[in-house]
Amino acid sequence: MHLDHTHSGPAALSADAHRPDGSHRALRIGLGGPVGSGKTATVAALCRALRDELSLAVVTNDIYTREDAEFLLREAVLPPERITAVETGACPHTAIRDDISANLEAVEDLEDAVGPLDLILVESGGDNLTATFSKGLVDAQIFVIDVAGGDDIPRKGGPGVTTADLLVVNKTDLAPYVGSDLARMAADAKDQRAELPVVFQSLRRERGVADVAAWVRERLAAWTA
Amino acid sequence: MTATGVRADARIVARADGRGGTALPVLDGDGPLALRRTRSAGCEARVMVVGAMSGPLGGDRFSLTASVTEGARLHVGSAAATLALPGQAKGEARYDVRLDVADDAELHWLPEQLISARGSDLHVTTRAELAAGARLVLREEQVLGRAGEEPGRLTSRLTVRIAGRAVLDQELACGPGAPGGWDGPAGLAGHRAVGQLVVVRPEFAGHPVEPQLLDECTALIPLAGPAALVSAVAPDALRLRRLLDASLASLDGRT
């Protein structure tokens, strides 16, 4: 990273904390997790919770291009120019881990176009339990699973469940209907993750995304400190 | 026919006549490239290429140049399709077209199809050099073989430059001996007619055309400059012409 504010170099290579003009770039938080666990709904709820206090933008990575981006556009959680879709060639995990170049362009272009930004949420396409974000792309990652996907997912572990900076167990309101044991999920998650935090959430209940939003605010405070 | 092939050169110069019309101070051509002036339409001069013999054959060398100077308007068509045939002379035939259009001048270059007959080997180059304020409508159609016939070998390169900068440079190679895959799913996929319609208008610089798909094998696209291209692939010459005519009509309706 270079801090020479007088010299405008070519674009940053990857995770540099500063933009070519020397300014501090936005915090980038990745949201991954299996298909249907509620990543896009969590992103939408986060946008609604944070958009009045922060300047934020979203990058989506779809399996079929643009579907998640179009959901966010329809829901009007942010102005359209703050939402970008990255096309992933049927391999969403590749685009967030092995070859992050398209996502880096997307976050840099968003900062250039609508910046300065405080926060960029990068949503992965629904994938499997092994998909994690590269550190070259995001500063922190949230892994979203849901109770309907089976209460043994925390026990099974996998890189997402084990190493994500925040594990979100979503759709807790469905637990009684699908026979998921929330206490067991919490205990298994604790075993797998030690001190790393876990949030149980239901976007249908009043508290909604508040805990995840609070965690994001903490990360942002640490990033800008 | 000689063993070295025929050489034919034709030249057209169009100039504003000072009374709102276009004069043709040079109209040179004979044999396979005989030229006739036909009835003018408004301020536009019209020329027809009337091939007095079929051609080009193997070993023939044809060249045609048209120069449209400032303020002039020229329309060039042909009386019939050009048929590339095998000849007794060895080697490929060549047909080179050079078109120059000055500022505030307009050329409509709308010849009939080029048909590549079985056993022929023809290399065509078409090079249009335009000033920044020039206007052009250029149509090229290649038909691979007469009805039900295998095509000959055809290589056709089309270059359009505006103010010295190439906005289109593309070569089509097809027929026996052409690089592999020419008739496959990336090339013509069994289609036997292929065409290009290039339209250059200075106003495209500020208002480029929107890409538009006319059918699955025909697209109207903005080039990297004040120009648009209709690129079309069709089963036969008739359907190709319909697609190109419809595209031109939609472009004319636009302004």
Add this chain to the structure above:
Amino acid sequence: MARAALLVLADGRFPAGGHAHSGGAEAAVKAGRITSAANLEDFCRGRLHTAGLVAGALAAAAVLGVDPGDLDAAADARTPSPALRTAARRLGRQLMRAARAGWPCDELDALARRFPKGAHQPVVLGLAARAAGLGPDDAAYCAAYESVSGPATAAVRLLSLDPFDATGVLARLAPELDRVAVTAVEAARRVPDEGVDALPAASGPLLEVGAEWHAAWPVRLFAS
């Protein structure tokens, strides 16, 4: 400088964005023109002798020191489809990032500054090869190979094609790839004297039109 840098540059896992592009295969599959390993091979052969040859010559010319701006304009003229021009620039920008990480140098930085939204990918590829100390033939090989490896990989995903069949397609194209690379380098060597008109301009009509058709789909797996 090490010749083995070519292996790094040509590796399918080189993080330069290629995985999201099908090289026209997705459109050809949907149109019913690619259905099997046999017509995948014909598709790849056609792409090799058109887009592959042009890309190889552009890349080789960039290694030889031809002005990248002239080459970029030549690439524009040889890419009528605006969807393909956009894809080529995006891939060029992505490759630039990987190249600057791999072989940092002033020449790549200068190109990144001159084309912040990306130069055509083969031009960047040529300058990356040059930065890695590779020759024009290396760059031509790399560009020509990418012109067929991308669609072959995509077809495996799109048609659930047997990956061994797709590998067989690439292996069978190797002798033609050799010839295309030689032709590309010969053309590139003429550019210093004759200008960029000496570069090949071979085109596949259905590649260009198919790219426009593909770009208009609301739902697709690949970016191009």
